[in-house]
Amino acid sequence: MIRQYLSDQLVELEQELLRMGAVVEDQLRAAVRALTEKNSALAREVIQEDDRVDQMEMDIERRCLTLLALQQPLASDLRIISTALKIITDLERMADHAADIAKVTLRLENEAFIKPLVDIPEMARLASSMVRLALNAYVHRSIDEAYTMIRLDDDVDHLYAAIFRDLIELIRDRPDAAGQGTHLLFVANYIERVADHATNIGEWVIFMVTGERKEMND
Amino acid sequence: MEPKLRVENLSVWYQRQPALKHVTLSVEEGEVLALIGPSGCGKSTFLRTLNRLSEEQVGVRVTGSILLGDLDIHQPQVDVTQIRRRIGMVFQAPNPFPFSIFDNVAYGPRLQGAADPAALRKIVEQSLRQAALWDEVRGKLRRPALALSGGQQQRLCIARALAVNPEVLLMDEPTASLDPLSTAKIEELVGALRGQYTIVMVTHNLRQAARVSDRTAFFLDGTLVEVGPTRQIFTAPQDSRTEQYLTGRFES
Numbered sequence: 166m167i168r169q170y171l172s173d174q175l176v177e178l179e180q181e182l183l184r185m186g187a188v189v190e191d192q193l194r195a196a197v198r199a200l201t202e203k204n205s206a207l208a209r210e211v212i213q214e215d216d217r218v219d220q221m222e223m224d225i226e227r228r229c230l231t232l233l234a235l236q237q238p239l240a241s242d243l244r245i246i247s248t249a250l251k252i253i254t255d256l257e258r259m260a261d262h263a264a265d266i267a268k269v270t271l272r273l274e275n276e277a278f279i280k281p282l283v284d285i286p287e288m289a290r291l292a293s294s295m296v297r298l299a300l301n302a303y304v305h306r307s308i309d310e311a312y313t314m315i316r317l318d319d320d321v322d323h324l325y326a327a328i329f330r331d332l333i334e335l336i337r338d339r340p341d342a343a344g345q346g347t348h349l350l351f352v353a354n355y356i357e358r359v360a361d362h363a364t365n366i367g368e369w370v371i372f373m374v375t376g377e378r379k380e381m382n383d
Numbered sequence: 384m385e386p387k388l389r390v391e392n393l394s395v396w397y398q399r400q401p402a403l404k405h406v407t408l409s410v411e412e413g414e415v416l417a418l419i420g421p422s423g424c425g426k427s428t429f430l431r432t433l434n435r436l437s438e439e440q441v442g443v444r445v446t447g448s449i450l451l452g453d454l455d456i457h458q459p460q461v462d463v464t465q466i467r468r469r470i471g472m473v474f475q476a477p478n479p480f481p482f483s484i485f486d487n488v489a490y491g492p493r494l495q496g497a498a499d500p501a502a503l504r505k506i507v508e509q510s511l512r513q514a515a516l517w518d519e520v521r522g523k524l525r526r527p528a529l530a531l532s533g534g535q536q537q538r539l540c541i542a543r544a545l546a547v548n549p550e551v552l553l554m555d556e557p558t559a560s561l562d563p564l565s566t567a568k569i570e571e572l573v574g575a576l577r578g579q580y581t582i583v584m585v586t587h588n589l590r591q592a593a594r595v596s597d598r599t600a601f602f603l604d605g606t607l608v609e610v611g612p613t614r615q616i617f618t619a620p621q622d623s624r625t626e627q628y629l630t631g632r633f634e635s
Contacts, residue, residue: 168630168632237590238630239589239593239618239629239630240617240618240619240620240626240629240630241626241630242630243617244618375619376615376619
């Protein structure tokens with residue numbers, strides 16, 4: 166095989182990206198679990214771990230820039246590396262949202278929930294599975310998998326709309342619940358953003374495979 | 384807009400050996416077209432056929448047509464000298480004549496009958512300016528061309544080609560023998576000439592093709608595999624053979 170070094174480097178890049186993706190997925194699950202279980206210690210851990218994700222983003226970014234400068238990749242190699250550069254930005258934002266959710270958990274530390282949390286954990290499950298599916302699509306270079314994942318975004322959006330409706334109604338009926346209700350709305354919004362970032366990753370996978378940019382978020 | 388050069392179904396044989404097979408390709412007015420591909424792919428043959436240089440070799444056979452405007456340049460009644468005035472060429476290694484700088488650039492115009500010293504001086508200055516060499520050689524025009532550096536010699540050859548006011552400029556790996564700085568100057572010069580002249584350039588340096596050309600054509604085994612906007616060819620080529628060549632994973 167010619168250009169073995171570059172091929173090896175692309176495999177390493179992919180593995181680092183997957184490691185970062187796994188950490189982000191863990192962060193999201195942990196953040197929502199900390200919220201539902203009112204586990205402040207876990208929420209603090211999530212906030213701390215965000216630095217690690219930032220570091221991973223910078224490491225992968227440096228790796229990509231080095232490859233661009235020294236290997237001067239073209240065609241699909243170029244697309245693989247530029248896609249990695251975009252994906253890490255989306256992953257890093259998701260981790261930020263996990264930390265945002267953890268911060269809400271700490272604010273609500275001493276309050277009883279105004280309603281049982283059902284839809285939020287469900288929405289979070291969907292969103293974090295989108296993250297995993299997006300990275301699988303990247304590894305498999307699969308447009309089909311990317312599209313399948315992107316379709317889940319509709320379910321997330323529906324849940325978000327339902328949560329929004331419920332919480333607004335609750336706040337209208339019980340003004341004393343407005344504070345917590347608003348925080349929970351933020352949480353739902355963060356999760357919705359996570360799903361959008363997963364959709365972005367799917368779009369980048371489609372670009373990587375086909376060379377064409379498709380905008381799926383609306 | 385009408386293309387500057389229209390190549391249709393062009394095939395070239397050396398003796399029995401096919402070097403180009405049924406190539407159809409248009410070159411747009413004022414564009415820089417880069418020809419890339421592995422050694423022996425036919426890109427240089429293609430270039431040298433565009434001004435009928437390939438026929439200087441024994442046993443060459445050409446079929447198909449090359450239209451410069453309305454003129455089919457391979458018709459027997461066509462004057463080759465006229466074709467080469469309209470379609471100039473710059474070669475791999477600089478090849479100035481063993482004359483002075485001035486006489487090198489004035490050579491073509493003199494052949495065409497320009498004799499008035501003032502007019503010649505004007506042509507020489509203008510050509511040297513266009514080739515971005517004037518500032519380095521003004522006041523030294525009587526010095527031997529061979530005393531110039533390699534990069535300057537190559538720009539002198541470009542000035543010499545421009546002096547007869549060609550429409551098309553063919554460049555056969557024009558920076559193959561030059562250092563990076565001289566290479567950068569030639570590339571900049573190509574950028575400056577774009578628009579005024581139609582330029583077709585063979586290069587083995589993919590980065591160079593990417594930097595200087597508007598469109599890129601990829602040749603393989605005597606066939607034109609793919610031609611398209613350089614931006615697209617280098618980021619998302621359509622043909623898997625182009626892809627393999629560009630990513631350096633080509634096993635021939």
